[in-house]
Amino acid sequence: MRESPYPLERELGMQFYATDTPGTGGTLRTVPDDFIVDEIPLEKKGSPSGPYLICRLTKTSWELQHAVKEIAKRLNISHRRIGWAGTKDRNARTTQLISIYKVTPEQVAALHLRDITLEVLGQANEQLSLGDLTGNRFDIWIRDADPEDLDNRVVSVTEAAAIALPNYFGLQRFGVIRPLTHRIGEYILRGEYEQAVATYVGQAFPLENEVARRARTVYWDTRDPAAALSDLPVAMSFERSMLSYLQAHPGDYPGALRQLPPKLLSMFVSAFQSYLFNYALSHRLAAGHSLTGAVPGDRLIFANGRTDTATAASSAAISLHLARGRCSIALFMPGRDAAGAPAGDEATQAMLADLGINQDHFRRASEFVQTKFDGAWRPIALRTPVETVVKDRDLRLRFTLPPGHYATTVCREYMKADPVRMI
Incomplete structure (x- = not known):
């Protein structure tokens, strides 16, 4: 494990790397096509007459909220009639599904926006909502990496990524140019x-x-x-x-x-929940606990969403489950409801106490924003097989992540560079 030397990462709670290997350095997003994201949609049955038009949105160098607002403006509809399953990076070429309420294929076909294409796929009875996706595929180039011992540095992190990296919320969760959400x-x-x-x-x-x-x-x-x-x-x-x-x-x-x-307004409060998670995860790592070794009292989350609590008596079985990827150690992101919440991660509870924030504040925010800010469990470890290609001083990474996991979290582990070079 290695500490991040960068004040911005430390401010956002991203204080550690999983590997001690020196970083590759380099730069992300030299051009948008160096960062390609393809959404993997859920399998859903369509409807030949549903009121929601499902479209494949491909955009380059557009922030999603601004893209949606511009599409709505050109269609002469409210932006509230457009739904999506996941937000995507701005400085990238991204493909994802969106739903548009009560517009015709002809209206969409007549729409022309620079660096945006919309392809009508069908219709549905329900709009797309956040989380309605299987995951995302990434094809990323890191340019101008440090050539010294580059192959071995890449191998070291690739091996770690297949086991566990800190599942931090990435920089874009808090704002890339203005990290203040x-x-x-x-x-x-x-x-x-x-x-x-x-x-x-x-x-x-x-x-x-x-x-x-x-x-x-x-x-x-x-x-x-x-x-x-x-x-x-x-x-x-x-x-x-x-x-x-x-x-x-x-x-x-x-x-x-x-x-x-x-949806933008709701992202501010959920970004604060993300910040609490990053902080608690770093606190756990600073205390000497690993990403894959449970201690009594740790909460475990399984693929089906079921949770359990680690005990000394179950340590052998838990170690096996963790090694086989059947479950992950999880931390709780506080929200408006106490149901399911742990007795309290000490680091998170201490921070909330210092800030004077409690469940009543989350309830009030829920009413103000008209969004549920329930507490939630999040795995502390990210694991993914990464396909790598080293070409001179450039490094290509291809991998897939579940919803809510950040490609830049993988990239930062390879690069260990100033976060400004990842935006």
Whole structure:
């Protein structure tokens, strides 16, 4: 095990690597085609007359929320009528299914957007919802890697990936250019809606362009919607919608937040839950516990969702189950309901106590966002066979992951590079 030296990763709870091997270095996403994602859909029966049109969406260098909003705009419908099974990377070429409520194939065929294609596949009686997928296939190139002992470095991590890597939520879960979604989620949980708006609209980051940074800083310093709107680029449509609302409804910060698409708004609170998981996983690793060795009291999650608790008496059987991939050690991400929650991971509970956040805050956020923020178990280990090709100083990785697992978590283990080189 090796500690990450990068402040951003440590801030997001990603404090360790599974392997001690020096990283390959290199850069991800030199061009979008260096990061290809193909969604593996669930097998669902279609309907020849269902109200939802199922389409295959292929996009390049589009953030999903913005792509959906633009598609809805061109179709002259609400973006709330479009559903999807999983979010995908922006700086990539991605393929996934979306559902569109009450539009015709002819309307979709007439749609033309740069770097977006839509192929009608059929119809269904239900919309696609988050999680309605089997997984994702990845085909990734890491460019300009360190050539020193590159083959052996790759082999070492590939062997580890087949056994267990820390199943961290990746950087894109928190925002690639602006890693702050978990902080906005924290403010929503606290009911600090003005600070949530100020952070989303006004907090600037070094990797943004100068125009965006300047416009954000105006709002951060003045809290004046009109002054910020005059400088905000047209492309920053979500921020403009929020500030336009505040111009018309001064001081209504909850209303301003509700100008965001519901799924985007819900992602803030779930990002905070993800941050808690990363933090608890790193705390566990810092305490000397492994990803594959259960200790009495650990919770185990099986492929069918069933959970069990490790005991000293069951240690031999548990070790066998873990080795064969039948189950994984899991940590609990707190939410609004106590049902199924453990007595409490000490690191998570201590953090929540320090922040003054409890189940009532999650319940209030659920009502505000109109999304259930239930607690959930998540495996602490990611395992996948990785097919690798080393070509001069470039490294190709091909692998498949279940829903909710992050390809960048695999890539960071190989690269051990500044996260800025993975965005």
